[in-house]
Amino acid sequence: MARHQRQVGLPRWLFVPAAAGALFVVLPLVAIVARVDWPDFLTLVTSESSLEALKLSLRTSAASTVLCVLLGVPMAVLLARTSFRGQGLVRSLVLLPLVLPPVVGGIALLYTFGRRGLLGESLEVLGIQIAFSTTAVVLAQTFVALPFLVVSLEGALRTGGERYEVVAATLGAPPTTVFRRVTLPLVLPGLVSGAVLSFARALGEFGATITFAGSLQGVTRTLPLEIYLQRETDADAAVALSLVLVVVAVLVIGLARGRAT
Amino acid sequence: MRKHPRTTVGLPRLVGLVGLVATATLLAACGSDDGAAGGATGDGGGAEPVTLTVFAASSLTAAFEDLADQFEADHDGVTVELSFAGSSDLVAQIQQGAPADVFASADQANMDKLTGEDLQGSDPVEFATNTLEIAVPPDNPAGVESLQDLGGDLNLVVCAPEVPCGAAAQQVAADAGVELKPVSEEQSVTDVLNKVTSGEADAGLVYVTDVAAAGDAVEGITFPEADSVVNVYPIATVGDSEHAGLAQEFVDLVTGGEGQKVLDGYGFGAP
Numbered sequence: 001m002a003r004h005q006r007q008v009g010l011p012r013w014l015f016v017p018a019a020a021g022a023l024f025v026v027l028p029l030v031a032i033v034a035r036v037d038w039p040d041f042l043t044l045v046t047s048e049s050s051l052e053a054l055k056l057s058l059r060t061s062a063a064s065t066v067l068c069v070l071l072g073v074p075m076a077v078l079l080a081r082t083s084f085r086g087q088g089l090v091r092s093l094v095l096l097p098l099v100l101p102p103v104v105g106g107i108a109l110l111y112t113f114g115r116r117g118l119l120g121e122s123l124e125v126l127g128i129q130i131a132f133s134t135t136a137v138v139l140a141q142t143f144v145a146l147p148f149l150v151v152s153l154e155g156a157l158r159t160g161g162e163r164y165e166v167v168a169a170t171l172g173a174p175p176t177t178v179f180r181r182v183t184l185p186l187v188l189p190g191l192v193s194g195a196v197l198s199f200a201r202a203l204g205e206f207g208a209t210i211t212f213a214g215s216l217q218g219v220t221r222t223l224p225l226e227i228y229l230q231r232e233t234d235a236d237a238a239v240a241l242s243l244v245l246v247v248v249a250v251l252v253i254g255l256a257r258g259r260a261t
Numbered sequence: 262m263r264k265h266p267r268t269t270v271g272l273p274r275l276v277g278l279v280g281l282v283a284t285a286t287l288l289a290a291c292g293s294d295d296g297a298a299g300g301a302t303g304d305g306g307g308a309e310p311v312t313l314t315v316f317a318a319s320s321l322t323a324a325f326e327d328l329a330d331q332f333e334a335d336h337d338g339v340t341v342e343l344s345f346a347g348s349s350d351l352v353a354q355i356q357q358g359a360p361a362d363v364f365a366s367a368d369q370a371n372m373d374k375l376t377g378e379d380l381q382g383s384d385p386v387e388f389a390t391n392t393l394e395i396a397v398p399p400d401n402p403a404g405v406e407s408l409q410d411l412g413g414d415l416n417l418v419v420c421a422p423e424v425p426c427g428a429a430a431q432q433v434a435a436d437a438g439v440e441l442k443p444v445s446e447e448q449s450v451t452d453v454l455n456k457v458t459s460g461e462a463d464a465g466l467v468y469v470t471d472v473a474a475a476g477d478a479v480e481g482i483t484f485p486e487a488d489s490v491v492n493v494y495p496i497a498t499v500g501d502s503e504h505a506g507l508a509q510e511f512v513d514l515v516t517g518g519e520g521q522k523v524l525d526g527y528g529f530g531a532p
Contacts, residue, residue, distance in 0.1 A: 132444040214445025
């Protein structure tokens with residue numbers, strides 16, 4: 001995996017917009033760090049409501065990442081390895097949450113799983129209430145995070161090609177064995193980075209959660225919701241918690257890159 | 262070596278997509294900015310077009326839209342630009358130098374922030390009051406009839422104590438000795454109302470004016486204990502206003518007989 005030296009030079013002017021772009025992303029993060037009330041940082045971040053919000057965020061994001069893997073892997077495999085009529089349309093629809101404003105996702109979920117929603121009434125009969133529960137948070141997060149997993153895994157599957165799978169099949173391996181022993185191990189790095197991206201997206205979910213799940217400490221109030229609420233009364237706490245979320249996100253991305261390369 | 266391309270090729274596609282979204286968002290933001298600037302300078306029509314900018318609490322939206330129409334009809338060449346948001350957001354904007362001529366707050370605390378920095382033009386005048394009311398879906402699935410019923414086993418949604426409507430709800434409940442066990446503490450009164458209109462919540466505590474504005478979408482249940490917490494709305498001109506005279510006239514319209522009649526129509530109480 002040696003890095004080879006570039007032979008073709010890059011145009012110099014490319015560096016200016018590239019640096020501007022990097023600055024555009026980094027500067028606001030620096031601004032958060034600069035604005036943090038450091039002497040009170042620990043007190044602000046370790047308040048009961050903050051810790052509960054952080055725990056809930058990590059718990060629900062982990063759950064939705066698992067859901068994303070369980071649902072997203074088969075979706076990505078079918079999209080990459082089969083062709084059927086309307087496949088392009090299906091792919092576009094699956095990717096829709098990626099470009100949809102999350103609040104729209106929240107409204108859509110509300111009218112699906114809400115008490116008076118499409119499925120809500122049947123669920124109610126079964127004694128299941130999703131609205132205002134932690135389950136609702138997980139559903140909202142899964143809805144917005146799933147496309148991240150599908151996109152990165154489908155890409156990995158397509159570039160990987162089918163050579164090894166074909167060989168395994170000709171050697172007599174049944175489809176499940178091929179999938180388990182050849183396909184999955186080959187795309188594992190792509191799967192990991194997709195899962196990490198999904199986790200990060202779930203961690204940052206706000207719009208769909210506040211629209212669909214509500215906001216109650218320890219049950220549905222995740223860290224982004226807590227930050228938004230703290231902003232009303234305690235700007236210092238909101239900034240401190242924002243920094244926590246930035247740090248968690250950086251750790252997650254760092255972990256993903258470390259694992260994938 | 263073989264594995265390498267598989268790991269990374271998924272990402273560029275994603276990055277491309279994300280970049281596309283970011284660009285689109287940026288373009289949209291720029292576009293709307295231009296639109297707003299055009300609107301501010303292009304309108305008018307009279308000999309010397311003047312734009313009066315009024316910052317008002319969100320709960321005043323319908324009433325102030327009526328009053329602005331009335332003000333424009335009475336003043337040739339004057340355009341009233343209304344900016345509605347939470348009172349705390351509005352006062353923060355004025356503190357940062359936003360060009361407001363009039364500020365109407367939904368509570369005393371946020372008006373105090375303005376006067377605390379001596380940013381007002383005229384002394385604040387109280388012009389309306391609002392009290393809490395129970396909002397339930399039209400079929401009232403939980404059979405709520407009183408504040409006491411909210412202490413029972415039902416999907417109750419209130420505002421978080423951090424925002425004014427939540428503080429009022431907490432106070433009312435404490436005064437009445439009712440223990441509320443909400444399933445959700447929302448960010449704003451609009452969020453509470455939406456949970457009720459969509460039927461997710463069996464009941465919500467919102468302002469009288471919100472129930473009035475929601476029309477048939479919710480049923481309002483008044484309760485006597487609501488009178489223990491009355492929310493007072495103050496209005497003042499802003500010190501930096503370039504149209505101090507006009508701003509004062511707008512305040513006079515709101516506090517005068519005409520304005521009070523309009524506010525009454527939307528469910529506000531007299532100060």
